[in-house]
Each structure stands twice: as structure tokens, then as C-alpha cells.
Amino acid sequence: MNNLYALISVLIVSLISVIFAVPLLIKKKVSSKTLLFLLSISVGVLLTTVFVNLLPEVFEHDYSLRIPLYILLGFLVMFILEKFVHWHHSKKCAEGDCGHGHAYNLAPVNLIGDGVHNLMDGLVIAGAYAVNVTVGIAATISIVFHEIPQEIADFGVLLYSGFSKKKALIFNFLSASAAILGTVIGIILIGRLEGFSHFIIPFAAGNFLYIAASNLLPQLHRHCKIKDTLLHLLAILIGIAIIMFVTVLGPGHVHV
Numbered sequence: 184m185n186n187l188y189a190l191i192s193v194l195i196v197s198l199i200s201v202i203f204a205v206p207l208l209i210k211k212k213v214s215s216k217t218l219l220f221l222l223s224i225s226v227g228v229l230l231t232t233v234f235v236n237l238l239p240e241v242f243e244h245d246y247s248l249r250i251p252l253y254i255l256l257g258f259l260v261m262f263i264l265e266k267f268v269h270w271h272h273s274k275k276c277a278e279g280d281c282g283h284g285h286a287y288n289l290a291p292v293n294l295i296g297d298g299v300h301n302l303m304d305g306l307v308i309a310g311a312y313a314v315n316v317t318v319g320i321a322a323t324i325s326i327v328f329h330e331i332p333q334e335i336a337d338f339g340v341l342l343y344s345g346f347s348k349k350k351a352l353i354f355n356f357l358s359a360s361a362a363i364l365g366t367v368i369g370i371i372l373i374g375r376l377e378g379f380s381h382f383i384i385p386f387a388a389g390n391f392l393y394i395a396a397s398n399l400l401p402q403l404h405r406h407c408k409i410k411d412t413l414l415h416l417l418a419i420l421i422g423i424a425i426i427m428f429v430t431v432l433g434p435g436h437v438h439v
Contacts, residue, residue, distance in 0.1 A: 185319065186370050189312040192323040193305050193366040197359045199330050204338040204352055216414075218332050219406060222399050223415040225328040227422020229395040232325040235430050236318050237311075237388040241381075250385050257389020262397070264299055293340050294354055297333070298361040303390065304330070305365020306372075310383030313373045320429050322387065326362075328422065329394050334359065 241250055304326045312319030334355065341351035372379045403415050 185312040185316060186309075188316060188319060189309050189366050189370065190363075192312070192319065193308050193362050196304065196308070196323065196326050196330060196362050197301075197356070199327060199334055199359065201352060201356050201359075203331050203335055204355060218335065219403065219411075220414065220418050221328065221332050222402055223418030224422040224425075225325075225332070226395050226399045226403070227419035227424075228325045228328045228426055229391045229399075229422075231423045231426035232321045233388045233391045233395075235426060236321040237384055237391070240314050240318055241385050241388070245381065253382055253385035254389040254392070257386035258393045259389075260303070260386075261300075261390050261393040264296060265397075267296060293337060293344075294358045297337050298358045301359055301361040302365040302368075305362035305367075306369040306383055307365075307387040307390065308362070309366045309369025309373060310380050310387065313369075313380040314384060317430060318384075321426050324425060324429065325391060329399070330359075 307322055308319065308326065311322035337358070338351055338355050341355060342348065346354065369379075369383065406412075406415070
């Protein structure tokens, strides 16, 4: 049954790429305040999932030197993946290929990088549901919230690269669908490799920590007005509240 929940969850995550690209189909820009509010919620969701759901689950069953190494590996894999995408983009810019005519340079790299990221998200969903439904739901919500601004940005990159809106939508969805493949692979590995779920949960914690600390928080620090700061703090608290609600009231919930 948990495998079914995992597949349903990853389908929802994959559809995010289509649903939240609609504003860009209707108009060319999404409000920066809207994106920053979503980013702030994502910070709260990701960090709360790590500290309330993932790490307690890991430490409850086992603690050895492998655990922090798996967390560090998850952090470093995201760092390397992001470095690869940025390096390729900056390389093309250095070659004078930063204009709208580089659709066949920047776009494929963006799609591949996002596809690998989505594949890992699928593995995380499979591993989270292998623990229990509550951890699975929390992980899915975390992925959804950080995917929304990411998929909007990716769609914008494809449009900027010269793709038509229809073509950008199709390719963005195909890239997002890598998460489905990741979940299927995860389900198979969990069934065949006894220690896989013990690896993927701390690995996911490292992933989520990197996304929150390296991708999202620096974006919020660029907007330092008191009004912006209070709005971001409110959104972070909303993100925390969402995961706490799921954790306390979800199946197999814990008491606080």
C-alpha cells in the first residue's frame, strides 16, 4: 500500500511542472513577491521535514559514522549537480553564447540537471514511504514546495532559450517525469537491498539541507526591507506549521 502512496505522490509532484507553468502560458512573468513567498514557505517545510521527520527517524533506529557521511553525501551531490549546471552556463557565456540563440546549449543542460534532480526526488519519495506514511507525506510536501518555484524558473529558462511555450511545457514535463522513474527504481531497490532505506533517508536530509541553505535562504537575504523580512518570516512559519500538522495528525503520528 505504501508503494501505491509513493506512486500517487510522485505523479502529483510531476504534474507540478505543468500546473504551475500555466501562469507563464498566460503572461510572461510571475510576481517576484509570489515566488519569494513560495520560497519562504519551502524553507520552513524543508527544514522542518529534516529536523522533525527525517533525522529523528534515522537516529531512532541506528547511529553510526555512516549516517553523517550519508547526510554529507546528499549535500555534496546537490552541490556538484548545481555546479555542473552553472559551470556549463557560464562556459557558454564566456564563449559569447548567452543570447536567445543558445536553445540547444543551455536548454538541454538545464533539462538534464533538472531531470537528475527529479530522479533523486523520486528516490527520496520511495524511501520516505518505506519508513511510514507520515514521513512520506512530509517528504512529498517538501518536494512539492521547492519544485513549484524551481519548475516555474525552469520553464522560464526554456522560453528564454528559444523554445515555444508548447515545446517548453512538454520538455519540462518530461524532465519532471524523471521523478516517476526515480520512485520506481527506489521501490525496486528497497525490495532488493535491505539497507537502501537506511541510506536514502539521511541522503535526503542532506539534499533538503542544501536546497534550503544554499538555494533558498540566499535568495531571501537579497530582500532586506523590514516588510519583506516579516513576510518571509511569516511564510517560513507557515511552512513549519504545515509539516508539524502532518507530523502530529498524520498516520503513525508522534506526540509533542
